[in-house]
C-alpha cells in the first residue's frame with residue numbers, strides 16, 4: 156500500500172492527545188480561543204509521551220497541553236461526529252506543523268519555545284507563589300523517578316507521602332485562594348494519583364487517606 160502523503164483528516168493525531176502550546180500560540184489564549192481551564196500543565200520532570208522515542212519519559216521542560224476529553228487524551232477540540240477540529244482556523248502551531256507521513260518537522264520543534272504557566276499569569280498574581288510552593292513540595296521529577304522503578308522496587312512509603320502531600324496542598328491552596336476547581340489542572344498539573352496509570356501501582360482511599368498498593372499480577 157502506498158503511504159498517504161497528505162492529510163486525510165483521519166483524526167488519529169487528535170486522538171493521541173491535544174497539542175503542547177508554543178510561544179506562537181500566546182495570542183490564541185489572549186484572544187480567548189483557548190481558555191486556561193482547557194489546558195493541563197505537564198510539569199517539568201513529569202512523565203510525558205515523547206513522539207521522538209515513542210516512550211513515556213520525564214519531560215525536560217514545562218509544557219501546556221490542550222486537555223483531553225473525559226478521562227482520556229483525545230483533544231478537547233476534536234469533533235468525533237465530523238472527524239474534524241472545532242478550532243481548525245485557529246489551531247495551535249503544533250497542529251499546523253504536524254504531517255504524520257513525515258514527522259521530522261514536528262520532531263525538530265519538540266520541547267522548543269514552549270509556553271509555560273507563568274506566561275499566562277499576571278506576574279503580580281499571588282497564585283505564582285503557591286505554584287512555586289507546590290513545585291518545591293511535590294517535584295514532578297522525584298515522583299517520576301520513583302515510578303520508573305516499575306512498582307517492583309518503588310519506595311511505596313515515599314510515593315504515598317508525595318501523593319498525599321500533593322492532594323493536601325491542592326486542597327489547602329484551593330481553600331485559601333478560592334480558585335475555581337476548573338483551573339486546577341492548569342495551575343498544578345495532574346494530581347500524582349492520576350499519574351499512576353500503567354505503573355503497576357494503584358491508589359486506594361481509606362478513611363480520607365490514600366494508600367498505595369502494588370497491583371497483583373494476573374495468572
Ligand code: SF4
Pocket residue numbers: 168169172173174221230231232233234239240241242243246247250
Ligand atoms: S486542536 Fe484541532 S487539530 Fe489540534 S489536536 Fe486538537 S482537534 Fe486536532
